[in-house]
Amino acid sequence: MKILGIEHIGIAVKDLDTSSPFWSHILNLQHKGKETVQDQxxxxxxxxxxxxxxxxxxxxxxDTPIGKFLLKKGPGVHHVCFEVDDINKAIKELKELNIQVLSDTPTVGAEGYKVIFIHPKSSGGVLVELAEKP
Amino acid sequence: MKILGIEHIGIAVKDLDTSSPFWSHILNLQHKGKETVQDQxxxxxxxxxxxxxxxxxxxxxxDTPIGKFLLKKGPGVHHVCFEVDDINKAIKELKELNIQVLSDTPTVGAEGYKVIFIHPKSSGGVLVELAEKP
Incomplete structure (x- = not known):
């Protein structure tokens, strides 16, 4: 599979109102937008x-993945997402290599990306997301 | 301050021999090299x-930051590093904004970058490193 880069870092927060100012006003990162992903x-x-x-x-x-994560571990880095050129090819390769993926087919994540997750057991404790640009 | 991008994601591992194959042989990332950073x-x-x-x-x-992290939390994402254009300007700005930085002056990290860390209390549970390219 071909990794094209770090697409994003997913950070679990208790609430956006108190968490977002650090990223927007201290680090001065450009805001792209808010989006609800019902699936997740x-x-x-x-x-x-x-x-x-x-x-x-x-x-x-x-009773959502982020809700459970916050209860167990508190706020912090939840996952790391890498962009791939071809998500279906990546899934096929991972399965052949006995890497545990959390779904057999990609789901649609934020910004319309096709995504899958690799179980942290297969990646040394890191929840890794792979995403193909829409 | 001007963030130029995500420089790296720092991942605490128990040992490199068992952890590195996922990144090198499954994700096929390009190996840049190993380096001991005695300071850290x-x-x-x-x-x-x-x-x-x-x-x-x-x-x-x-009795090192990563050793203590592994004992407390186990393997996983330890910090996220962003590249900045000017590390001393960034430290000055952060202090003026009452953001807790872990040292008053930059130290030299891997690959010769000048680095500082922001306390997770100031950044919503994420240990954030800022780094200026040498």
Whole structure:
């Protein structure tokens, strides 16, 4: 598979109102927009560095991946996303290499990217997302 | 301050021999090299995506930042590093904004970058490193 770069870092936050000023007003990152991803039970708030984005993630409820993460670990880095040229080719390769992916087919994430997640067991404790640009 | 991009993601690992194959052979990232940073008590193993690097961090002992992190949280993302144009200007700005930085002057990190760290209390639970290219 061909990794094209770090697409974004996903950061779990308790609430966007208190968390976003650090990224917008201290680091002065460019705001790209907010978007609800119902599939993942999350409200995203995206900032661009021009070389990789920061995606703040506020859960839509306790029984969502981000809700559970916050209860267990508190706010912080939730996942790291890499852009790939071909998501279906990547899934096929990962399965052949016995890497545990969390779904057999890509789902649609923020900004319309086709995404899958690799289980942290396969990647040394890091939840890795792979994403193909729409 | 001017952020130029995500420079790298720092990942704490128990040992490089078992952790590096995922990044080198599964994700096929380009290996840049290993380097000991005595100041931080760490052996780094660096991979480049061409848009941001992955820096695997193996501690040189339990009484180091990575050693303590591994004992407390286990392997996973330890910090996120952003490249800045001027590290001294960034430190000055952060202090004026009452952001807690872990040192008053930059230290020299891997690859000769001048670096500082922002306390996770100031950045919503994320250990943020800022780095100026040598």
């Amino acid at each position: 039970g999350v409200l995203t708030d995206i900032y661009d560095t021009t070389q990789g984005k920061v995606e703040l993630l506020q859960s839509l409820g306790e | 008590g760490v052996l780094t193993d660096i991979y480049d995506t061409t848009q941001g690097k992955v820096e695997l961090l193996q501690s040189l002992g339990e």
